[in-house]
Amino acid sequence: MKGALRCGKPLLGDVLVIVVGLIFVAFLFKTLWHNEQAAKLQIRLGDKIYATYSLDQNRNIDIQGPIGITRIVIADGKARFESSPCPNQYCVHQGWLSHKGQAAICLPNQVSLELLGGEKPFDSLNY
Amino acid sequence: MRFLVLIFALFLSACGKAPLVQTKSYVFGTLVDISIDGETEEKAHEVTSQILQDFQRLHHQYHAWQSDSELSKLNQSFGAGKTPMEISPELSQMLTQAQTLSKQSQGLFNPSIGGLISTWGFQRDEFTPVEINDAAIQKLVLANPQMSDIVIKGNAVFSTNPAVKLDLGGYAKGYALDLALTQLQKQGVKNALINIGGNIIALGQHGDKPWRVGIQHPRQPKPMATIDLLSGWAIGTSGDYQRYFEQGGNRYCHIIDPRNGYPAQGTQAVTVLLPPSPQAGVLSDVTSKPIFLSVPDHRANTAKTMGVEHYLVIDGNGYVTLSASMNQRVRWLAKPAKITVQ
Amino acid sequence: MPNSTKNSRIEIHTSPDDHRIAKLAALAIGLHLIEAVLPSPMPGVKPGIANIITLFVLYRFDFATAAWVSLLRVFASSLLLANFLSPTFALSLAGALLSLATLFFAQYLPRRYFSAITLSVLAAFAHLVGQLLVVRFWLIPHAGIAYLIPVFMTAALVFGVVNGLLTNYLLRISPAKFDEDKG
Numbered sequence: 001m002k003g004a005l006r007c008g009k010p011l012l013g014d015v016l017v018i019v020v021g022l023i024f025v026a027f028l029f030k031t032l033w034h035n036e037q038a039a040k041l042q043i044r045l046g047d048k049i050y051a052t053y054s055l056d057q058n059r060n061i062d063i064q065g066p067i068g069i070t071r072i073v074i075a076d077g078k079a080r081f082e083s084s085p086c087p088n089q090y091c092v093h094q095g096w097l098s099h100k101g102q103a104a105i106c107l108p109n110q111v112s113l114e115l116l117g118g119e120k121p122f123d124s125l126n127y
Numbered sequence: 128m129r130f131l132v133l134i135f136a137l138f139l140s141a142c143g144k145a146p147l148v149q150t151k152s153y154v155f156g157t158l159v160d161i162s163i164d165g166e167t168e169e170k171a172h173e174v175t176s177q178i179l180q181d182f183q184r185l186h187h188q189y190h191a192w193q194s195d196s197e198l199s200k201l202n203q204s205f206g207a208g209k210t211p212m213e214i215s216p217e218l219s220q221m222l223t224q225a226q227t228l229s230k231q232s233q234g235l236f237n238p239s240i241g242g243l244i245s246t247w248g249f250q251r252d253e254f255t256p257v258e259i260n261d262a263a264i265q266k267l268v269l270a271n272p273q274m275s276d277i278v279i280k281g282n283a284v285f286s287t288n289p290a291v292k293l294d295l296g297g298y299a300k301g302y303a304l305d306l307a308l309t310q311l312q313k314q315g316v317k318n319a320l321i322n323i324g325g326n327i328i329a330l331g332q333h334g335d336k337p338w339r340v341g342i343q344h345p346r347q348p349k350p351m352a353t354i355d356l357l358s359g360w361a362i363g364t365s366g367d368y369q370r371y372f373e374q375g376g377n378r379y380c381h382i383i384d385p386r387n388g389y390p391a392q393g394t395q396a397v398t399v400l401l402p403p404s405p406q407a408g409v410l411s412d413v414t415s416k417p418i419f420l421s422v423p424d425h426r427a428n429t430a431k432t433m434g435v436e437h438y439l440v441i442d443g444n445g446y447v448t449l450s451a452s453m454n455q456r457v458r459w460l461a462k463p464a465k466i467t468v469q
Numbered sequence: 470m471p472n473s474t475k476n477s478r479i480e481i482h483t484s485p486d487d488h489r490i491a492k493l494a495a496l497a498i499g500l501h502l503i504e505a506v507l508p509s510p511m512p513g514v515k516p517g518i519a520n521i522i523t524l525f526v527l528y529r530f531d532f533a534t535a536a537w538v539s540l541l542r543v544f545a546s547s548l549l550l551a552n553f554l555s556p557t558f559a560l561s562l563a564g565a566l567l568s569l570a571t572l573f574f575a576q577y578l579p580r581r582y583f584s585a586i587t588l589s590v591l592a593a594f595a596h597l598v599g600q601l602l603v604v605r606f607w608l609i610p611h612a613g614i615a616y617l618i619p620v621f622m623t624a625a626l627v628f629g630v631v632n633g634l635l636t637n638y639l640l641r642i643s644p645a646k647f648d649e650d651k652g
Contacts, residue, residue, distance in 0.1 A: 017590055020547045028619040047152045051497030087253045094348040102349050110153050122353045124160055126362050127325035127343035
């Protein structure tokens with residue numbers, strides 16, 4: 001290996017490419033590893049935590065609540081209420097949750113979703 | 128040896144203190160979120176369940192449409208005639224306070240329009256579109272129920288106007304916050320955050336930083352700003368995105384204008400921030416409504432009349448208008464298209 | 470079907486270069502197979518030593534030959550490993566195609582300043598990008614891979630440099646032009 005290093009000496013252009021490569025990789029770490037990405041979905045049913053799922057795996061979750069079955073879908077690193085037995089469908093209209101701290105709730109069926117992942121930007125939500 | 132025991136005891140006590148105990152529960156017909164910091168888990172749970180029990184009691188006692196609540200019985204009495212009814216000292220106190228606030232808001236805050244609220248279908252657990260009966264609405268508006276129609280003598284109350292039907296929806300959550308704060312202080316809790324359906328009051332801090340509250344975006348499932356809620360401060364928001372139904376391309380929210388009997392249009396949300404006081408909670412609940420119902424030109428005035436220094440309005444287009452002092456406190460996460468400071 | 474009236478057998482003439490290329494291709498396939506069975510520190514991260522052959526061929530012969538060797542390696546390896554037309558094959562092919570495309574342009578970089586190290590690094594990145602595209606648009610189209618990209622890119626950079634150094638070394642110790650039939 002030492003021999004190779006000596007004989008395969010990097011040229012000026014090589015060094016340039018390596019340096020640019022390092023900067024590029026550092027940039028990738030900075031942007032793709034920022035903690036804005038939510039990692040986990042926490043589902044609550046009533047007062048208790050029903051389950052916590054990683055957002056990396058696509059799945060469907062059916063939850064039996066007081067008024068029926070609510071379906072939650074995790075796909076593409078996001079989560080949302082797919083269907084719920086509530087009359088107003090506010091929860092479904094909330095759409096996809098993708099960043100930490102985002103939450104949606106189906107009040108009638110007492111199901112709530114929250115995206116966890118790193119430090120929350122606030123302690124509680126005013127609405 | 129004693130030194131070691133002391134260290135050991137300190138160590139144990141430090142282990143006993145839970146960093147943060149957060150409980151979420153469905154009470155008051157909405158999501159209640161109580162965070163207690165710096166107490167043992169045991170004590171935190173004890174205090175929390177006590178507060179939740181208090182909330183349950185308030186919820187049932189002052190329920191606007193369950194016929195066996197104290198409030199409903201009072202409403203029935205109002206409708207029947209002018210015979211006074213004996214009520215609890217607590218309700219008497221609440222009504223007196225509500226009367227003062229209603230007068231202060233020049234009738235924009237009017238918890239006696241239960242009839243109108245019911246007509247629009249908002250006295251139910253679910254909100255579905257209702258057939259808009261303009262005749263019935265006009266009739267109720269003409270009947271002109273006002274808080275001033277209520278006569279309170281000690282704990283005996285009657286109304287001079289049978290159309291008065293109390294609905295404490297825009298008041299009770301705030302009252303509950305003040306009650307909870309008093310309870311916490313009585314129990315010796317130093318740091319807590321209570322959120323009843325979005326209305327929040329703070330006590331102490333979160334560790335070594337103030338409690339931080341997110342302000343919901345009226346149209347997207349994420350917060351649009353955060354604000355530090357210092358000890359004793361309360362925050363409340365009236366929005367057209369919490370309780371509403373859509374019909375014929377219009378959104379009808381639960382904030383009804385007593386002057387014309389129709390839900391307010393053209394505003395998405397109003398957020399108010401109140402400094403520490405015995406009624407910080409009540410004010411955080413009540414004062415957002417008159418501002419919500421005011422026309423844009425009058426909003427600053429209304430806020431002033433209600434004693435609100437920190438307010439933020441999001442109009443129908445998503446444009447933001449806020450007071451200078453509020454502007455200093457708000458930390459934007461998603462800057463709105465247009466911000467006006469007044 | 471041969472239709473020859475003149476000869477009764479088909480003659481394929483091979484040159485010494487053809488032999489050399491065939492041997493190098495075989496070597497590339499061999500290296501690829503060895504790498505396939507060796508455990509890797511993390512799934513998806515491989516040193517890619519077969520690429521040294523590709524680069525070597527590029528320098529000693531020409532791009533067309535290098536492309537030949539590279540693609541031959543991809544197809545032959547997958548047949549031998551019994552994953553022809555599988556996702557693994559798709560990844561391998563996508564990586565090879567994109568890195569070849571990059572080499573097509575990179576080969577014109579002035580040799581005074583850029584050695585095989587540069588080409589190796591660029592080809593390694595391109596190879597990874599090709600594979601990520603297949604993963605993203607066909608195999609696992611969800612956001613989970615975002616976390617892995619920086620890690621893979623680092624590996625590509627590191628192994629690119631190492632392979633480049635090794636290629637430089639091989640180029641230096643092997644004759645500049647193959648005159649005789651050498652193994």
